[in-house]
Amino acid sequence: MIVLPYLQTPRARIRLAEASDAPMLLRYREENHAHLSPWEPLREPEYYTLAHCLKTITEGREYALQDRGYPLMAFDPDEQTILATFTFANVVRGVFQGCHLGYGVAERMQGHGLMREILEPGIAWAFGELGLHRVMANYLPRNERSAKLLAKLGFEREGYARRYLRIAGVWEDHVLTARICPDG
Template identity: 80%
Template sequence: MAAPLLQTPRTRIRLADDADAPKLLRYRLENQAHLSSWEPLRESEYYTLAHCAKTIAEGRVHASQDRGYPLIAFDLDEQHILATFTFANLVRGAFQACHLGYGVAARMQGQGLMQEILRPGIDWAFDELDLHRVMANYLPRNERSAKLLTQLGFEREGYAKRYLQIAGVWEDHILTARVRSEV
């Protein structure tokens, strides 16, 4: 499966390559405080150039094996990372599904960027990856994610107690999914 190269009015979306490691490190460092309450605890190694290079290499392997697609939304000149999203845990066969995870730079919050990049990203997942279902889960207190996913056509499917360890605490999550419409 070929990795996507998508463009929106403000972004270019693609898999990262080796040359993007310094940009990924800058994104992680600039957004550490902003993202820390929504992510697992991170070791200090996570905020190193070596770890960023490793993450990029692993992401490219996952994509080549059709296991996951960690995509980055760069600004149009590809100098800065504005957001990230991943189609992870791909399951083929009778399920044809994945999990969607995402994050946006603090400076881009509240500007509609995630909707701008996730719409074509999800279309790509349904069309090019031939997925039937994309699942996305969020913390009950994350009102921005609740609104975003509703706007993108995700429907609530359940509530999972102590679902993921976020910032060192086992947190409940609201489970949602969007199923590809049959045309």
């Protein structure tokens, strides 16, 4: 049985969100709408409601219990604010043992090394507790911050996918990267 994570770094507590965190998630979404929207799918107005935040949290907990995905949030040490989010999505077991990694950081925290700080123990947890062999992360070619972050985290370029995902309403190319479990 998989134990849901509760990870700590010097600046963050990392865990699955709970229903009581919905107002914080709404605040994170509203405060970072302009900052994150160039890197995300188009969002319906409903996305920026408390009801949708609660639905997202409930579904995320169900995915984790079903070992399908782990949408984690990095809170400040007092757990009063969401600083960043990251998800191990599309978990595939069997002979593959892999997933996709997606992430976002609050605008005010960008450029301060927080994503690396929280992703390092997160990825270690994915390789350790989850027993994954491969974590894949893809980024837009113009997203130099993600390219540098993933390289620092040990991800290697594996390919280039044309018109891979629909981001901000446009089919965008992506650089495909992956990191393999160091123990397997």
